[in-house]
Amino acid sequence: MACQENMFFIGLCISSVNFGLSSNDLFTTMPETMNAVSDTCVQLPCAFQIPDGHNISFSSARNVYGIWLKGKTDSNILFNSSNTGNSLGKITGNLSEKNCTTVFFNVTTSYTNKYYFRIDTNGQYRATDIEKSVTITVIDSPEQPNMTVLGDIKEGTPLSLNCFAVAPCPGHPPKLKWTLPTKSTPVNKLQENPDRTKSVLSTVTFIPSYLHNEKNITCTAVYPVGMSNKTAEHTRTLHVLFSPKNTSASISPAVPGSVGSCVNLTCSSTANPPVTNYTWFRISGGKTTQVASRRTYTLNVTVGDGGQYYCEARNDQGVEKSQEVKLPGQRNPEVWWIVGGTLVLVLLLIVIVFFGWRRKSKIPNGLERTVNPPETAPAREKPAEPVENLPEEIHYGEIDFSRQRPKKTQAAAQDRERDLGKESEYSEVKVTRGRSQDQEPLVNELYAQVNKTGAL
Template sequence: MACPENMFFLIGLFMSGVLACFGQRNLITTMPDRLDVLTGSCVQIPCSFDIDDPQKTFNSAILPSGVWIKGNQYFGERPDRVIFNSSETVNRYQGEITGNMSQKNCTTVFFNVTTNYSDIYFFRIESQPFRATDTEKSVKIVVSDFPSSPIITVSGEVKEGTPVSLNCSAVAPCPEHPPELTWTLPTTENQLQENPDQTKSVLSTVTFTPSYLHHEKNITCTSVYPVGTSNKRAEHNMMLNVSFSPKDTSASISPADSVSVGSCVNLTCSSTANPPVTNFTWFQISGGETTQVASGQSYTLNVTVGDGGLYFCEGRNSHGCGKSNEVQLAIKGQKEPMVFGVAAGTLGAILLISLISLFVWRRNSRLHDGLERTDSPQGQNSPVGTVCTNQATAGEEPEEPAEDQPEEIQYGDIDFSKLQTKEIPAAAQDRVQGQESEYAEVNVTGRGAQEPPLNNLDGLYAQVNKTGGC
C-alpha cells in the first residue's frame, strides 16, 4: 500500500495535468525568456504576477512568499530544486526579492552568479489562502565568462552630407554595475534604459555627418563590464556603407599620342560612387562648343578629320554626377588652333611695332625741323636757347654739347615758367610764340612713361606678344 504522502503527490500531479489540459493558469507570471549573465556578477530577473482563480482572491494585506524553482516546476520529490524562498533566512542561492510582492511585483536579484546557475527557473507563490506555481512560464539564465557583444543600429540611411545617428546598446543584467560604452568616434553620455521585457540595457548614441571618405570604414563600439576588481570587455565592429555621388571621375585616351585619320581610339571613363555609376556620358569640345557624342563607360571611334579636340566624361548615379578631366585627341597633320593663334598674335605685334616706329620717326623729324627754324643768331641770349640748354640759370655757362653728337631733348623737363621775359622784336616774337605752341604740342603728346628706345625692338616685341597671346 502506498504511503499517504506519495498518494497526495500523485493526486497533485494528476490535477496539474488535468488543469493544464483545460488551459487553466491560476498564477500568471511575466518575465523575460532569457538572461545572459557574467560569472561573478549579479543578475536581476524582472518579474510580475497576477492571479486568475475565481474561488480565491489575492489579499494584499498578507505578504506572500516568493519561491524560485530550478530545472523543473515539480519539486515534491526534489526539494533541492527550490533554490530560493523569501520566507527563509538561509537559501541555496544568495538573493533578494526587490519588488513589492503586495503590488504583485516579484523582481528578484541573485548575487555572485557562477556557471552552475545556468538553467531554467519557475516562480511560485505561497500564501494564505493561495498557493500556486506558473508551470507554463520560465526564464532561462545563461552564465558565461565573457560578456555578449554590444549591438550597433543605424537610424536611417548613411548618406554623404546628411547627419546620421548610430546607436550602441549593451545588456545590463546587473543594473547595479552597468557596462560603460565607448566608440571610435566622439559620443554622448551613456544612458541606462528599460527594454520592453523590463530588462535593462545601456545605450550610447553618436551623431556625425559622413563623407565619402567614411565609406567602408569600421566603426567600433566597446562595452566594459565591471566584475569585482576587474573589467570584462566586448566590442562590435560595423563597416559603414555611405551613399555618395560620383567622386574622382577621370577620363583616359588610348593611344595618348597623335593619331592618323582612320585609326582606332578608345576613351575610358572611371569613377568612384555608391551606389555605382549607372550612366556615363561623353562630350567633345571643338571650336569653343561642347557637344554630347556618346554614352557608356568606354567610347571607341574610328578617327575622322572632325574628331580632333578635347573630350571629357560625366558619371551619374542616384545621388548626383561627377565631371572628369579633359583629354586631347590630336590628329597628325592637323594644325592646332593654338598655332593659328600664335601666328596671328605675331603678325599683329609686327604691325604694331611698325606703326610705333613710323610715328616716332615722324615726330622726331618734325621736332628737328622746328628747332632749326627757331634757332636764334644770338645763341645763348635767346629765350629759346635757354629752354633747349636744360634750363641753365643766370650767370652759369651752359654745357656745350660734344661735336657731331645729337642733342638729347628731355620733353618732360621743359619748364615754361623759367622763360626769359626780355623784350624782342615783333617778328622774332611771332617766331618764338609759334615755337612755344609747337613745343607745348610736343610736350603734351610725349608726357607720361618714357618712350622705349628705337633700337630695342626685340624687347618691345616680346612685351606686345605677351599681352596679345592666347
C-alpha cells in the same frame, strides 16, 4: 473504486506540499529567459497576483517571504528570503506590494536552470505558480550587442545608429563604445524593456560621405566583472550611395604620333552604384560637340582631331564632369616634308655664304707696313700684315734731313725758310719679328725710299 479515490487524495496532498495550493492560487509575471555573465549578478524582474478567494489571507499576513525553487522540487531551494544570512541574493521588490523582483549575486554556470517562484506567509497562505517559470542561462562571455540594421544610405542624409546591450545586472551596466569612420558623440542611457529587463541604448548621429562607403562601424559592449572587464562587439558595413566622384580624363599615349596613329581617351570615376553612362565631348573653335558615349574613346588621329576633350560620368545619383585634356593638332606628313626640306635648304645656303665670306676676308701671309708721312707728303700703302699672330715690335727711326741737305744757296735758303719749324720727320716702320730671307729685299727697298725722301 475507493482505493483509487484514496490514491488520488494522497497525490493531491503531495502536490499541495510541493507547490502550495494549486497553480490557480498564484499568478506570476516574469521574463521567460534571461542571460547572465558569470561572476556578475543577475536581476530577475518579478510580480505576482493573488486570486480573490485568497487575497484576504495574504493581506492579513504579518510576514511574507519569497522563495525561488530550482526546478519543481521542494528540496532544491535556491533562495529563501526568510533566511537573513543568505548571501546568494536579495529580493529588492516589496512583497507586500506584490513585487518579487530579485537579484542573485556572483552567479556561476551552475545557476543555469529553470526557476519557479513561491509565496509563503508562515502557514496563513502558501502558493507556487507552477505554470510560469524563468530560464536563467549563465555564460562566460557576454552576448553580442544588437545594432540597427543598415541598408543603402544616401550621401549627405543624416544617419542615426542605435546599439542595444542587455544589462542583466543593472547595478553594473555595460558601457557601449563606437568605432566610426567619422567623429560623433554617442548618447547612452539605461532603459527598461517590455519584459521589465534592463538594457543600455547608445545612439550616434552623423552625416555619411562617399568616403565612408564600405567602411565598418563597430559597437562594443564592455561589462565590468570584478576587477576586469569582458567585452562583446557587433560590426556592420556602411553602404553609401553617391554620385560620381574624382572623374578624370586621360590620353594614351600622352604625346600622340602623326596622322593615322591610334589614341585612347579614357574616363575614370568612382560612384555607388557604379557609373552607368560615360560621355565624351570635344571643344574646338569655341564649340562643344559630343563625340562618343563609352568609357574609352579610341580614334585614329586625323588633321582635324586636335582640341580640348572632357568626359562626363553619370549614375542615378548624379553626374560629374572631368577636367579638360588637350589633344595636339596634327599636320599632314607631306606638309612636314616640304617644311623640313625648305629649312634644310635655307640652312645650307647660310653655311655657304658664311664660309665664302670667311675665305674672302682671309689675310695673306706677308709683311705689313705702316708709314706715317708728313702732313704734306702723299699717303703710302701699308705693307701687308703677316697672318701669324706673333708678337710684334714697332721700331721708330729718326731722320734728320739737315745733315744731308746741300750747301747753302739763295734758293735753298728760301726753301729752308719755308720748311722752318719742320726740323725732323718720323716714319713708322713695322717690321715683323723673325722675317724670312724673302722679306729682306723688301726691307732694304723700304730703307732706300726713306733715305731718298730724306735727301729731298
